[in-house]
Structure formats: C-alpha cells, structure tokens
Amino acid sequence: MLVDLIQNTLDGLTAGAAYALLAIGFTLIFGVLRRINLSYGPAIMLGCYAATWFHVQFQVGLLVLAALTLAATVLAGAYVERLCFAPHRDRSAIAAMVASFAIWMQLEELATLVLPNHLYAFPALYEGGPLSLGPFTLRAEALVMFAVTVLACLALQRLLYRSRFGLSVRAVIDQPVAARLVGINLPWVFVRVFAVASALGAVAGYLIVASAGQVTPMLGMWSTLKGMLAMMLGGLGSLPGAIVGGLALGLIEAHSQWFFGPQVRDLTAYFLLFALLALRPSGLWTTPRHG
Amino acid sequence: MSALLEVKDVVTAYGKIEALKGVSLEVQQGSITCLLGPNGAGKTTLMMSTAGILRPRSGSIQFAGAEIAGAAPHAIVARGIALVPENRLVFPGMTVTENLRAGAYQRADKAEIEAHIERMFARFAPLKARATQLGGTLSGGEQQMLSVARALMSRPRLLLMDEPSLGLAPLIVDEIFRIIAELNKDGTTIFLVEQNAHMALKVANHFYLIEQGKVTFSGDPGSLAEDEVIRRAYLGSARA
Ligand SMILES: Nc1ncnc2c1ncn2[C@@H]1O[C@H](COP(=O)(O)OP(=O)(O)OP(=O)(O)O)[C@@H](O)[C@H]1O
Ligand SMILES: [Mg+2]
Numbered sequence A: 001m002l003v004d005l006i007q008n009t010l011d012g013l014t015a016g017a018a019y020a021l022l023a024i025g026f027t028l029i030f031g032v033l034r035r036i037n038l039s040y041g042p043a044i045m046l047g048c049y050a051a052t053w054f055h056v057q058f059q060v061g062l063l064v065l066a067a068l069t070l071a072a073t074v075l076a077g078a079y080v081e082r083l084c085f086a087p088h089r090d091r092s093a094i095a096a097m098v099a100s101f102a103i104w105m106q107l108e109e110l111a112t113l114v115l116p117n118h119l120y121a122f123p124a125l126y127e128g129g130p131l132s133l134g135p136f137t138l139r140a141e142a143l144v145m146f147a148v149t150v151l152a153c154l155a156l157q158r159l160l161y162r163s164r165f166g167l168s169v170r171a172v173i174d175q176p177v178a179a180r181l182v183g184i185n186l187p188w189v190f191v192r193v194f195a196v197a198s199a200l201g202a203v204a205g206y207l208i209v210a211s212a213g214q215v216t217p218m219l220g221m222w223s224t225l226k227g228m229l230a231m232m233l234g235g236l237g238s239l240p241g242a243i244v245g246g247l248a249l250g251l252i253e254a255h256s257q258w259f260f261g262p263q264v265r266d267l268t269a270y271f272l273l274f275a276l277l278a279l280r281p282s283g284l285w286t287t288p289r290h291g
Numbered sequence B: 001m002s003a004l005l006e007v008k009d010v011v012t013a014y015g016k017i018e019a020l021k022g023v024s025l026e027v028q029q030g031s032i033t034c035l036l037g038p039n040g041a042g043k044t045t046l047m048m049s050t051a052g053i054l055r056p057r058s059g060s061i062q063f064a065g066a067e068i069a070g071a072a073p074h075a076i077v078a079r080g081i082a083l084v085p086e087n088r089l090v091f092p093g094m095t096v097t098e099n100l101r102a103g104a105y106q107r108a109d110k111a112e113i114e115a116h117i118e119r120m121f122a123r124f125a126p127l128k129a130r131a132t133q134l135g136g137t138l139s140g141g142e143q144q145m146l147s148v149a150r151a152l153m154s155r156p157r158l159l160l161m162d163e164p165s166l167g168l169a170p171l172i173v174d175e176i177f178r179i180i181a182e183l184n185k186d187g188t189t190i191f192l193v194e195q196n197a198h199m200a201l202k203v204a205n206h207f208y209l210i211e212q213g214k215v216t217f218s219g220d221p222g223s224l225a226e227d228e229v230i231r232r233a234y235l236g237s238a239r240a
Helices: A002-033 A040-058 A062-085 A093-114 A140-162 A164-174 A176-181 A186-212 A218-234 A239-260 A262-279 B043-051 B073-079 B096-103 B110-123 B140-152 B170-185 B197-203 B226-235
Strands: A131-133 A136-138 B003-014 B017-028 B032-036 B058-063 B081-084 B158-162 B189-194 B206-211 B214-219
Touching (some): A002 A136, A002 A140, A002 A164, A002 A186, A002 A218, A040 A093, A040 A186, A040 A218, A062 A093, A062 A186, A093 A218, A136 A140, A140 A164, A140 A239, A164 A176, A164 A186, A176 A186, A176 B073, A186 A218, A218 A239, A218 A262, B003 B043, B003 B189, B017 B032, B017 B043, B017 B189, B017 B206, B017 B214, B032 B170, B032 B197, B032 B226, B043 B073, B043 B158, B073 B081, B081 B140, B096 B110, B096 B140, B140 B158, B140 B170, B189 B197, B197 B226, B206 B226, B214 B226
Parallel strands (some): B032 B189, B032 B206, B081 B158
Antiparallel strands (some): A131 A136, B003 B058, B206 B214
C-alpha cells in the first residue's frame, strides 16, 4: 500500500514535470498577451511530426531529432502568432482564440497530409528497461524528464530576472501601457515570448513522444488540454502556479488511477478543476498582482 | 525660443466619438507649458496621442522638426519624449529599482544607468528607502515620484506629465511642483496637464485652455484673463 503510494507519487511527479513545462509555455503567452492560444499543443505536435518525417526519411540521430523538434515547433509557434495574434492585438480576445482554433485544425491537417498513418514510431531516449530503486521502479526517461524540467525552469527564471528581454516581458505582464511608455516594442516582445513558449513546449513534446516511443496527431489536443488544465489549476498567468499546477495535475492523475482505475483518471482531473474554479477561481497559487 | 513640440489640427477619436476635434498648440524649447481644462476635455487624450499610445485620426505632431503622429511609442521614446501618465501606472509587481531600470529600457550604457538610479534616489529620497519594495505597495505620493523618476530614466528632452498632483496631499503637491521647477532649470522642457490651475500657473511660462476637444484660450500666466481661465478650467464654461 505505502509502496504503491510512493510509486504513484513518483510516476505522478514525472508526468507532472512534463505538464509543468507545457503549462509554463501556456502561462507565458497568457500573461503577456492576455489571450488563450489553443494552437499551442498543435504547434508542438507539428514540431514532433516534422522531426518524425526527417527520421522516417533520413534516420537521423537523437540530438538532431531534438534540435529539429525545437526548430520546427518554434517556427510553427511564430506562424500561429503572426496569423492569430498579431492581427487581433488591439481587438477581441475571442477572435484571436477562435483563430487559434482554426489554425489548430489546419496544423492537424498538415501533419496527417505529410504522414498519413495514425501512428508513427519515435526513437526512444533509452533502450534499456526501468531502473529499480529497492521496491520502486523508475524509467530512465522519467529522470531525464525531471532533470530537464528543473533545468528549463532555472533557465527561464534566469532569462526573466537577469536579462533585458526578461525585464521587458515582466513589464508587459505587469502593466502593458507603462511598458509601452518606457519604450518597449510590444510586437517584438510578443514574437519572442511565443518563441520562448514554443521552445519550452517543444522540449516537453520531445520528451513526451520519446518516452512514449510513438507520435500521433492526438498529441496536439493532448498538449493543449494538459497545459491548459495545469495552468488553470495553478492560476492563470502565474509562472510558479504553472509549476505547482503541472505537478498537482500529474499527482492527481497518478493517484486517482490507482484508486479508481484508468477510466476515471482524466475525469478526476476535470472534476477537480471544476471544483477549484467554483471554490477558488484564482487558482491554487495566487500572486498579489494587479492590486 | 523655438517650438520643440508642434501640434497641428490633431483629431483623435474613440470609435465614433472625437475626443480631440482639431487641437493645435506649441511647446517652446526650455519652457514649462501647461494644459488646463475641465474633466473630459481631452487632456489625457492629447498626452496619449503625443506619446503614441493613441493614434490620431488626422493632423500632425512634430517633435524637434520630425513628424511623430502615429509613430509607435517606442520610436517616440527613442526620439526623446517621456510621459508620466495619469494615475502613475507604476509596475506594481516590480521593485522600485526595477521600475527605474525599466525606465532606462532603451539605454545601453549599463554602468551609467546604475549611477543614474543612484542620482534618482538622491533626488527622490523617499524612494531610496523603498528600493527593494514592490511598486504596488508604495503610497500614492511615492508612486507619483516613482513614475516621474521612471520617466526621467530615459533622459527625455520633453517630459509630458498628466496630472502629477492628482489625489496627493498638499505637502506632496508642493514637493512635486518643486521637482518640476527643478527639472526645468536643469534643461528639460515640460508639458504639464493640471487640474490644480493655481499651482500650475505659478510655475508655467505659457498655458493653454482646452475645452471639449478644442483649444479655447492660450496666454501667459499673470495676464488679466487668469481668473477667468482658472474658473473655466475647473468648471468648463462651454458646458452650459
Ligand atoms: N477609452 C475611451 N473610450 C471612449 N471614450 C473615451 C475613452 N477615454 C476617454 N474617452 C472620452 O474622451 C473624452 C476626453 O477624455 P480625456 O480622458 O482625454 O479627458 P481629460 O481631459 O483627461 O479628463 P480628466 O481631467 O477627467 O482626466 C471624454 O469625453 C471621455 O469620456
Ligand atoms: Mg485625464
């Protein structure tokens, strides 16, 4: 029982690490643009598909695959920004969200056009079996996932608090009019924030498909759902909240699967989100901003 | 003297409603020019149009001989204009020091920026004690000082100020006006929006009265019309 509990916690934290990465990307975009980008996941999916296509054609190595995923996702993210968010900057948030939904469909079509099978194999990070730590087992991918997430968070923290670009991002999140008044070029910040968010999403996406050993077009919807859920659990627009929300989502899923069975796993997360929105709409983690 | 800022026939609208209906005025190099007018006259709209946050529908705004109407705010900052906006708009989640650093966003001279921040702390003593405090936790007067100091960090040639005394205690208002006079003596041209006409006319070299989106009067302080202008700035004569 206790062994199971700890094992589930380990599994939950591993999945949660990936969710946290997805949620951070989502939150960055939301914090800066005050817009929900539904195409966030599909852009990641397209990035993974581009890498898969190269793998199918040329049998490239792991590092090349990772780099390709990153580059293609950032490109897809920039495409989404130009098409959905740049034209609607001063206009309706709903229009931008609907546009991002239309682009979602477009990106999925594109992926299935280039690689029509439902499922493609993706080279695994590590070929050996799971590592055992006493009674517990841990996949090597899980360790990589966790380490990379921690590194990505530290890098982001550094970027946001130690660089000029970070200062501009925080200024735009904090008080957009004042940010423009001090001379920050808003459109340029938006493009770069999309690139950073997409890069984080690409890292998450790559690790997820490499752990699963396969990629399907469903990755797009899956990433958007998990990222959005984790972001909302943690509180819209809060970066520490995204990490907390991601880990919480992973833990909730892992434990509810053990208690109630795999069918109930997703349902539990949705139910908790519903309860949270009703009881504490600002999320688990609230920052005293916009006071 | 020559005009540093020349506004000609500027029309700015919110949707169909024209808030500026062809405003023309000049701010002389080295002057303190004051814009007076009742609530809703269009003062903030003119400041925001000059800073590039709002885009004029027609007309021209020339700064140091170059056309800036419709330019992006960052391009206008680069030319040497900074706005202390209505309601201060400090960055609430950033420390006082970070607020000042953000004010210097377009500058590349890192060491000089830090020295400049120290000079700001010397000039605005209350800010020094709060250097690591978040902007949103400052008092109204402190936020106003921070907003002024932040604008100065870009080393503007023209400082636009939108009601810097709004909501402040009389002692702090005196302090703000003392600072305005000081900045002007150091060579910064100042274009000031004020409801507090008595105080504003004490420091200004020239003033304009704006009512319902139009300049209706201009003159020098001390002229016979002063009392009438003050009355109209508070009440808005054309309203009746
Ligand atoms: N965002 C907006 N949308 C629609 N109308 C607006 C908006 N902002 C201002 N207005 C209108 O434009 C006119 C001018 O407003 P503005 O804020 O420039 O006045 P002001 O002179 O600064 O007034 P105050 O002294 O109260 O600050 C007003 O009639 C106001 O109602
Ligand atoms: Mg105003």
